[in-house]
Amino acid sequence: MVPGIVLAIAYALGILVMGHFFPGFVGGRDAIEAGDAPLLTGAQILARLLPSIVLVGLVLGGLYGGLFTPTEAGAVGAAAALGVALVKGRLSWANLWGVLVETGRITAAICFLIIAAQTYSRMLAVSGTTELLRSAIVDTGLGFGGLLAIYLAVIIVLGTILDSSSIMLITVPLVLPALVAFGTDLIWFGIVTLIAVEIGLLTPPFGIAVFVIKATLPKSSPITLHDIFAGAAPFALIMFVVLLAVIAVPQLATMLL
Secondary structure, eight states: OHHHHHHHHHHHHHHHHHHHHOGGGGTOHHHHHTTSSOOOOHHHHHHHHHHHHHHHHHHHHHHHTTSSOHHHHHHHHHHHHHHHHHHHTOOOHHHHHHHHHHHHHHHHHHHHHHHHHHHHHHHHHHHTHHHHHHHHHHHHTOHHHHHHHHHHHHHHHHTTTSOHHHHHHHHHHHHHHHHHHTTOOHHHHHHHHHHHHHHHTTOSSSOHHHHHHHHHSOTTOOOOHHHHHHHHHHHHHHHHHHHHHHHHOTHHHHTTO
C-alpha cells in the first residue's frame, strides 16, 4: 500500500507543479479560456467520479477486508462495472457481445502466455541455466547494485515492446536465484519490478500503454501518439523518482509486513 500511496502523492504534486508552471500542458486555465473545455460544477465532477470511486472501493475494500480473493475481486469488479454500464444505459447487446468476444481473445492469449512461461521456467530449472547464471553473476563480483541496475534497465527497455506479464515471466526466473543469493527481500523486489515495468510501458518508441490509450480515442480525435507520449513523459519521470525512493528506502515496500 505504501508505495502506491507515495506514487499517488507524487502524481498529485507533479500535477500541481505542472498546473502552476505549465497550465496549458495539463488542460489548465489558459486552455479553458480558449474554449477547449467548459468548467464543470462540483455536482458534475462528483457524478462522473462516483462510479469509479464505488468500483475501486468495492474491489479494494473487499480485498483488504478479506471478503474475497484477488481472482474473486476481479469478478466482482467486472460485475459492478457491468451494473454501472446498465444503469447509465450505455451498454447495448452489440457492445456487450463485442466486450465478451474481446475478453475471450485476451484470456486465451494470457493462458497461452502462462503455459509458455511455465514451460520456459521449467526448462531453465531442469537445464541448470538459473544456477549457472546465479554462479556466474556472483563470481563476476558485479554486486547487488550492479545486478539490480542491469535488471531494471532491461525491464524498462523490454517495456517498450512487450506487455507487463510477458516481461516479468521472461526476466524474473533468470535473475531471481541470483537475487536470493544476495538475501533480497522478495516483496521489495516485486514492488521494484512492477514500478519499473510500468515505466517501460510509457516509454517510446513502442510504449504499449500509450498505444492502448490511442486506440481508445475516436478516430476523429486530433490527439496524436506524439501528444500522448509527451503527456505521459512527466509521469514516467515521476515513477522513476519513486522507483529510486523505493530502492533507497526499502522500508517503503515492507513497513506494513
